[in-house]
Amino acid sequence: MDFLYEVKGDTLTIYAPKEIDHYVASEIIEYSEVLMAKNNIKNMIIDFEETEFMDSSGIGIVIGRYKIITKLGGKLSLRKMKRNIERMFEISGVKKLLGEK
Amino acid sequence: MKLNEYSEGEEKEMSVHKRPLNNNMRMEFDSVSENVALARMAVSGFILPFDPTMDEINDIKTAVSEAVTNAIIHGYEKFKGTVCLKCELKNDLLVVTVKDNGKGIENVEKAMEPMFTTKTEEDRAGMGFMFMNVFMDSLNVQSAPGFGTTVIMTKKMGITKQDVRCECGNTETEGTHPFGR
Ligand SMILES: Nc1ncnc2c1ncn2[C@@H]1O[C@H](COP(=O)(O)OP(=O)(O)O)[C@@H](O)[C@H]1O
Ligand SMILES: [Mg+2]
Numbered sequence: 001m002d003f004l005y006e007v008k009g010d011t012l013t014i015y016a017p018k019e020i021d022h023y024v025a026s027e028i029i030e031y032s033e034v035l036m037a038k039n040n041i042k043n044m045i046i047d048f049e050e051t052e053f054m055d056s057s058g059i060g061i062v063i064g065r066y067k068i069i070t071k072l073g074g075k076l077s078l079r080k081m082k083r084n085i086e087r088m089f090e091i092s093g094v095k096k097l098l099g100e101k
Numbered sequence: 102m103k104l105n106e107y108s109e110g111e112e113k114e115m116s117v118h119k120r121p122l123n124n125n126m127r128m129e130f131d132s133v134s135e136n137v138a139l140a141r142m143a144v145s146g147f148i149l150p151f152d153p154t155m156d157e158i159n160d161i162k163t164a165v166s167e168a169v170t171n172a173i174i175h176g177y178e179k180f181k182g183t184v185c186l187k188c189e190l191k192n193d194l195l196v197v198t199v200k201d202n203g204k205g206i207e208n209v210e211k212a213m214e215p216m217f218t219t220k221t222e223e224d225r226a227g228m229g230f231m232f233m234n235v236f237m238d239s240l241n242v243q244s245a246p247g248f249g250t251t252v253i254m255t256k257k258m259g260i261t262k263q264d265v266r267c268e269c270g271n272t273e274t275e276g277t278h279p280f281g282r
Pocket of ligand 1: 226
């Protein structure tokens with residue numbers, strides 16, 4: 001597995017890897033689904049502190065997780081994005097979707 | 102040739118002109134998603150001698166990542182094929198071509214619409230073409246079912262920064278970049 005995670009109560013924090021593309025995206029999606037089911041997760045935080053590159057596969061991950069988490073009545077938050085990553089979320093409309101300024 | 106054989110003025114002249122103004126690169130690789138990172142590395146290495154800004158590097162890497170990913174996951178899907186990545190620098194114009202001989206696109210115009218994807222079950226955002234469009238200056242897609250897909254993208258590399266540096270040797274000109282969006 002190429003990324004770290006942390007479970008605290010019903011919140012799963014995913015520490016995103018250095019580069020997010022299609023190759024790691026499928027891994028993140030699969031593992032987060034397993035972790036969510038096992039730990040009764042309701043909320044999710046994705047931490048981008050280590051992330052230096054992301055393409056639209058990352059947007060796909062976030063939109064997909066947003067749909068699942070919202071259905072559960074929980075909250076998805078994105079954290080510690082570098083400028084170029086934040087720009088991807090702005091252009092794609094994800095920031096608006098998550099209600100971040 | 103040893104640099105210290107030149108007078109100071111000539112040295113400066115050389116450091117301005119040593120930047121190669123024309124270059125070509127062509128590579129072919131298997132259609133496995135591990136190779137998208139390889140393509141990104143190759144294109145970053147290719148533009149590095151042109152002293153790109155961080156924004157330029159990120160923009161170009163993202164666009165290449167999108168086009169190569171598409172060739173692999175949509176063009177060839179589960180089949181094994183070859184993806185061709187070509188980079189050309191003509192003066193300050195970067196031309197990137199990504200070509201596959203995969204299944205091709207039925208309706209290119211529709212495929213290029215933001216949020217359109219044929220892989221709805223796979224958490225694809227349908228934003229690949231949109232990012233190629235935003236991050237490059239031009240995007241051209243040639244495709245037909247059964248005939249594969251060719252994506253040609255161009256981007257002007259920072260001429261102002263280079264010009265400023267040539268005139269006064271100022272290296273702190275980031276931000277005064279006409280093409281940095
Ligand atoms: N090289 C290709 N070969 C075949 N189909 C492609 C290719 N590139 C793009 N497509 C089609 O265009 C659609 C949109 O592409 P894109 O904007 O990158 O979104 P996504 O990859 O998330 O689906 C894809 O879903 C696919 O149907
Ligand atoms: Mg795509």
